[in-house]
Amino acid sequence: MSENPEILKIGGGFALERGGELPELQIAYHTWGELNEAKDNVVWVFHALTANSNLADWWGDILTPESALSPEKYFIVCANILGSPYGTTSPLTTNPETGEPYYSDFPLYTIRDMVHAHKLLRDHLGIKKVAIGLGGSMGGFQAYEWAVQEPEFFEKLILVVTGPKESPWRIAVHSSQRVAIEADPTWKESHMRAGEHGVAAARAIGMLSYRNHTIFNKTQADAEPQVDDFRADSYIRYQGKKLIDRKFQAYLLWLLTKAMDSHDIGRDRGGVEKALGMIQADVLQISIDSDLLFAADEQQWIASHIPNVTYREIHSLYGHDGFLTEFGKINVLMKEFLG
Ligand SMILES: CC(=O)SCCNC(=O)CCNC(=O)[C@H](O)C(C)(C)COP(=O)(O)OP(=O)(O)OC[C@H]1O[C@@H](n2cnc3c(N)ncnc32)[C@H](O)[C@@H]1OP(=O)(O)O
Numbered sequence: 001m002s003e004n005p006e007i008l009k010i011g012g013g014f015a016l017e018r019g020g021e022l023p024e025l026q027i028a029y030h031t032w033g034e035l036n037e038a039k040d041n042v043v044w045v046f047h048a049l050t051a052n053s054n055l056a057d058w059w060g061d062i063l064t065p066e067s068a069l070s071p072e073k074y075f076i077v078c079a080n081i082l083g084s085p086y087g088t089t090s091p092l093t094t095n096p097e098t099g100e101p102y103y104s105d106f107p108l109y110t111i112r113d114m115v116h117a118h119k120l121l122r123d124h125l126g127i128k129k130v131a132i133g134l135g136g137s138m139g140g141f142q143a144y145e146w147a148v149q150e151p152e153f154f155e156k157l158i159l160v161v162t163g164p165k166e167s168p169w170r171i172a173v174h175s176s177q178r179v180a181i182e183a184d185p186t187w188k189e190s191h192m193r194a195g196e197h198g199v200a201a202a203r204a205i206g207m208l209s210y211r212n213h214t215i216f217n218k219t220q221a222d223a224e225p226q227v228d229d230f231r232a233d234s235y236i237r238y239q240g241k242k243l244i245d246r247k248f249q250a251y252l253l254w255l256l257t258k259a260m261d262s263h264d265i266g267r268d269r270g271g272v273e274k275a276l277g278m279i280q281a282d283v284l285q286i287s288i289d290s291d292l293l294f295a296a297d298e299q300q301w302i303a304s305h306i307p308n309v310t311y312r313e314i315h316s317l318y319g320h321d322g323f324l325t326e327f328g329k330i331n332v333l334m335k336e337f338l339g
């Protein structure tokens with residue numbers, strides 16, 4: 001991260017949906033811009049799997065004057081998710097009860113727990129209402145969940161290649177990643193390098209779902225015919241190394257995939273269709289034509305069950321990762337939606 005986040009420390013136990021408890025919680029977050037007197041200019045950005053609270057690192061264009069959500073106009077908040085290695089409590093945090101990092105002692109948690117944590121930050125910041133909630137991929141999971149828990153909290157939601165419930169296809173991708181991590185016999189050891197071969201394999205599997213054949217053919221074709229040492233091979237291996245260097249320890253990544261699988265806004269609420277019908281915010285839902293994880297037909301089905309929705313699709317060669325690489329196209333749609 002290029003700039004240190006602010007840290008909110010919350011004492012007392014933080015109870016988790018699946019039954020565990022964290023003795024204490026800390027939340028890392030960034031803000032940009034000023035909260036106006038009416039307190040009605042809040043933008044809450046939810047980050048996805050491996051990003052962090054500093055938008056400058058992964059959606060930097062959002063902070064420019066050309067952005068539909070420029071900090072010249074809005075007070076922008078982005079908080080690091082529970083379980084991420086970038087400042088919020090995670091398996092890398094020191095367990096106050098042992099004085100050692102949790103690693104594989106960290107309890108299972110869900111998307112609802114992530115939202116619960118961020119609601120504590122919301123209270124700390126004195127925010128009563130959010131003008132615009134924005135999230136892509138797992139970021140959108142949190143936005144969906146919060147919008148159903150508190151239907152009047154968001155005026156507008158911008159949801160990019162995301163959904164109200166994890167799908168069997170995506171669970172299978174995550175399960176494959178966990179199989180890869182579990183195949184590394186060191187994955188539950190208590191140190192940073194535990195299970196790192198498993199993490200590299202899991203990231204390789206993930207990359208195949210975040211991208212697609214078109215972008216690989218375009219960017220990773222070899223210049224000359226060869227029988228080995230292909231560019232695509234070195235690229236996919238490099239992505240694993242990069243994730244390990246970014247502190248994605250094996251148990252930490254394993255738990256994040258379990259949290260994604262838990263996502264279902266319809267759980268204990270009469271099913272996903274009924275829960276989608278509870279959303280009161282005006283929603284802009286954006287799909288990407290080449291996304292293998294959140295396919296356009298699924299995105300259209302979701303939109304057809306949200307009461308106030310504008311559905312748009314963008315073209316990208318990048319597949320699912322288009323939500324990170326195509327901010328310019330997303331910005332055009334956001335400007336149109338916000339008027
Ligand atoms: C501290 C931080 O958290 S910073 C990271 C913040 N980013 C995030 O949090 C979101 C997660 N990031 C991502 O998903 C991706 O990086 C994206 C989608 C944002 C960007 O994708 P791309 O622009 O295609 O970059 P991608 O990371 O896939 O690949 C480029 C890298 O692969 C390397 N590369 C490309 N081809 C090859 C190859 N054949 N062999 C080896 N390496 C290769 C490049 O040199 C580059 O390396 P670098 O990242 O060290 O500069």
Ligand SMILES: N[C@@H](CCO)C(=O)O
Pocket residue numbers: 048049050051137138210321324
């Ligand atoms: N490239 C994204 C994929 C998940 O949305 C990430 O690493 O966070």
